[in-house]
Amino acid sequence: MAASFTRDSGTQTPTTYDRFQELKAFDDSKSGVKGLVDAGITKIPRIFRRPKVEDHDSVKPIPTQFTIPVVNHGVPRSVLEEMLAAARGFHELPTEVKKSYYTREKTKKVIYGSNFDLYESRFANWRDTLFCVMGPEPLHPQQLPLVCRDITMEYSKQIHKLGTTLFKLLSKAIGLTPDHLIGLDCSKGHCLLSHYYPACPEPELTLGATKHSDPDFLTILLQDHIGGLQVFHQNLWFDVPLLPGALVVNIGSLLQLISNDKLLSVEHQVLANEKGPRVSVACFFTPHLYPSTRIYGPIKELLSKENPPLYRETTVEDFISYYDSKGLDEKSALAHFKLQPSLSITLQLPKDLNRFAQGFCGTEYIKPLREMMQITTVTMYLYNF
Numbered sequence: 001m002a003a004s005f006t007r008d009s010g011t012q013t014p015t016t017y018d019r020f021q022e023l024k025a026f027d028d029s030k031s032g033v034k035g036l037v038d039a040g041i042t043k044i045p046r047i048f049r050r051p052k053v054e055d056h057d058s059v060k061p062i063p064t065q066f067t068i069p070v071v072n073h074g075v076p077r078s079v080l081e082e083m084l085a086a087a088r089g090f091h092e093l094p095t096e097v098k099k100s101y102y103t104r105e106k107t108k109k110v111i112y113g114s115n116f117d118l119y120e121s122r123f124a125n126w127r128d129t130l131f132c133v134m135g136p137e138p139l140h141p142q143q144l145p146l147v148c149r150d151i152t153m154e155y156s157k158q159i160h161k162l163g164t165t166l167f168k169l170l171s172k173a174i175g176l177t178p179d180h181l182i183g184l185d186c187s188k189g190h191c192l193l194s195h196y197y198p199a200c201p202e203p204e205l206t207l208g209a210t211k212h213s214d215p216d217f218l219t220i221l222l223q224d225h226i227g228g229l230q231v232f233h234q235n236l237w238f239d240v241p242l243l244p245g246a247l248v249v250n251i252g253s254l255l256q257l258i259s260n261d262k263l264l265s266v267e268h269q270v271l272a273n274e275k276g277p278r279v280s281v282a283c284f285f286t287p288h289l290y291p292s293t294r295i296y297g298p299i300k301e302l303l304s305k306e307n308p309p310l311y312r313e314t315t316v317e318d319f320i321s322y323y324d325s326k327g328l329d330e331k332s333a334l335a336h337f338k339l340q341p342s343l344s345i346t347l348q349l350p351k352d353l354n355r356f357a358q359g360f361c362g363t364e365y366i367k368p369l370r371e372m373m374q375i376t377t378v379t380m381y382l383y384n385f
């Protein structure tokens with residue numbers, strides 16, 4: 001029995017409850033957050049309650065100097081509208097139909113679920129998702145639910161083309177040849193996540209999506225007219241303005257890593273809302289959808305004496321499993337891959353080697369030192385005089 005401890009949001013009163021059992025009951029229902037809303041709940045279950053944080057209150061409208069650049073994307077408006085309608089159509093199918101796609105098995109290409117990190121996260125998000133792996137192996141259309149089949153294939157094709165163009169522009173923007181990022185397989189794998197954020201009876205107590213940066217190269221996001229997407233910039237939350245027909249493009253943390261911080265990923269969250277449902281469709285360009293032996297690290301052509309590597313190299317598997325192990329949490333996973341300057345410490349040891357033997361300089365000493373200074377490498381010079 002995994003009883004855990006939580007704080008009753010708003011009241012600071014500690015309460016204990018069997019969180020695991022509640023998560024499992026929700027998971028076993030296979031009907032997602034929409035199932036709860038359809039059942040007529042008027043209070044959100046405890047598993048969705050977020051701990052109180054201050055930055056939630058500091059939402060500011062975007063000042064003029066933070067306007068988001070707008071460019072022509074070339075995807076017909078009708079394709080965007082049909083994709084949103086079909087995503088909504090799927091989530092509004094009878095639960096019995098959706099259940100056949102409900103799984104936590106990550107190897108499936110079409111997955112309906114709620115909170116991929118349900119058992120790892122500190123609180124569950126108020127949203128359900130249909131996840132479809134679209135490339136590099138073309139998905140067989142028959143695997144898609146009929147209600148969104150044709151438009152998903154078309155949308156995927158158009159967005160993949162747009163993504164390829166963006167990778168060429170981004171390569172040039174950071175001083176590489178146009179095909180450099182594509183040569184690193186940045187556009188090779190892509191998936192679509194059709195999110196559904198049902199109307200929430202207590203929106204201020206939870207979130208549609210917890211603060212995170214996307215663990216991919218690039219995300220192209222289509223959202224409907226409801227709003228709620230916010231980006232974290234200079235320690236403040238900013239609403240992403242709703243621009244009908246626009247697609248939001250976010251740099252993911254893997255592109256930040258390989259560009260050695262020339263391109264920065266953006267932390268974002270989605271507020272829960274009373275007026276939903278809100279629908280969005282995110283396209284992730286990511287290498288974790290197919291077997292890859294590539295090692296990703298800062299691109300050599302971007303490095304110099306003045307620009308040393310800021311991140312260590314990683315396999316795709318390690319990168320994704322680190323994200324998966326901690327869920328869509330509020331800490332940046334990229335910090336885990338950051339190289340820390342190594343530090344040399346000179347210790348003058350007393351002649352009496354007994355002190356050494358007693359652990360003056362043993363692991364008991366080094367471990368807290370590492371933690372305190374957050375360093376990964378300690379070089380020690382031992383003197384004996």
Ligand SMILES: O=C(O)CCC(=O)C(=O)O
Nearest residue numbers: 193195223229270280282
């Ligand atoms: O629904 C949105 O606007 C954002 C979705 C998102 O952040 C994601 O899929 O990673």
Ligand SMILES: [Fe+2]
Nearest residue numbers: 212213214268
């Ligand atoms: Fe995201």
